[in-house]
Amino acid sequence: MPSEAALSLSALNAFYGDSHILHDVSLEVAPGRILALLGRNGAGKTTCMNALAGLLTSRTGRILLNGRDISGFSPEAICRAGLALVPQGRRIFRSLSVEENLAVARCPSPPDGRVAWTDEDIYGLFPRLRERRRHPAGLMSGGEQQMLAIGRALVTAPRVLLMDEPTEGLAPQIVAEVGGIVGRLRAAGLSVILVEQHMAFALKLADEVVVISTGRVVDRAPASAFQADPARLEEHLGVH
Ligand SMILES: Nc1ncnc2c1ncn2[C@@H]1O[C@H](COP(=O)(O)OP(=O)(O)OP(=O)(O)O)[C@@H](O)[C@H]1O
Numbered sequence: 001m002p003s004e005a006a007l008s009l010s011a012l013n014a015f016y017g018d019s020h021i022l023h024d025v026s027l028e029v030a031p032g033r034i035l036a037l038l039g040r041n042g043a044g045k046t047t048c049m050n051a052l053a054g055l056l057t058s059r060t061g062r063i064l065l066n067g068r069d070i071s072g073f074s075p076e077a078i079c080r081a082g083l084a085l086v087p088q089g090r091r092i093f094r095s096l097s098v099e100e101n102l103a104v105a106r107c108p109s110p111p112d113g114r115v116a117w118t119d120e121d122i123y124g125l126f127p128r129l130r131e132r133r134r135h136p137a138g139l140m141s142g143g144e145q146q147m148l149a150i151g152r153a154l155v156t157a158p159r160v161l162l163m164d165e166p167t168e169g170l171a172p173q174i175v176a177e178v179g180g181i182v183g184r185l186r187a188a189g190l191s192v193i194l195v196e197q198h199m200a201f202a203l204k205l206a207d208e209v210v211v212i213s214t215g216r217v218v219d220r221a222p223a224s225a226f227q228a229d230p231a232r233l234e235e236h237l238g239v240h
Pocket residue numbers: 016019021039040041042043044045046047048
């Protein structure tokens with residue numbers, strides 16, 4: 001891994017009230033790489049993503065984005081610094097149209113020489129969104145809403161994307177489409193941290209894998225190591 005990670009998280013501890021959910025979670029993702037964060041239901045994956053995005057303030061630990069310390073930043077400042085979340089459940093504005101959703105999220109003049117994705121760039125990636133651009137987002141299919149959720153993150157000009165279960169509830173054909181998109185984003189130089197329940201999907205896409213169980217990192221290795229030894233994941237995930 002290159003010396004400067006795109007994103008580096010060290011010793012993250014996170015809490016809901018008195019409940020200590022994440023214990024010294026550390027991970028890093030290199031520029032243009034995909035890290036899959038895997039674990040059973042309730043292991044703490046979403047908590048980790050929300051903590052990185054600044055949505056969970058009851059936390060300790062250090063977050064470096066391209067070497068810059070963003071640990072204490074607000075969600076808006078984190079996004080402006082180049083770290084964007086595609087949240088679980090998509091969370092698009094259902095009554096707004098596709099283009100309004102994109103307009104609301106857009107980072108007008110991203111700092112650090114980052115280039116903003118235009119609406120045209122988004123429609124190039126997701127032609128169906130162009131057709132639907134004036135439709136209320138809440139009336140679109142789950143797959144289209146997921147594409148919009150990804151597009152909304154891209155108009156903030158991220159360097160690192162956090163994707164929390166982007167294939168949840170989608171038909172297999174759309175899952176494959178989302179996989180193709182994630183691959184294209186990596187090819188465009190973005191780093192991705194991907195939380196997934198679809199293990200085969202995650203292992204196929206990811207370069208590195210971190211496994212958490214009850215809020216602790218219990219395994220980490222290149223995705224190829226988990227592909228070569230399925231029992232290694234079964235131990236922590238109970239997958240088949
Ligand atoms: N708002 C909350 N208040 C209190 N406890 C919470 C809250 N959200 C999650 N938890 C608890 O924190 C732990 C981690 O949950 P989290 O949602 O991060 O897991 P996850 O790995 O993302 O699971 P899933 O795959 O089900 O989304 C679980 O024990 C969960 O019950």
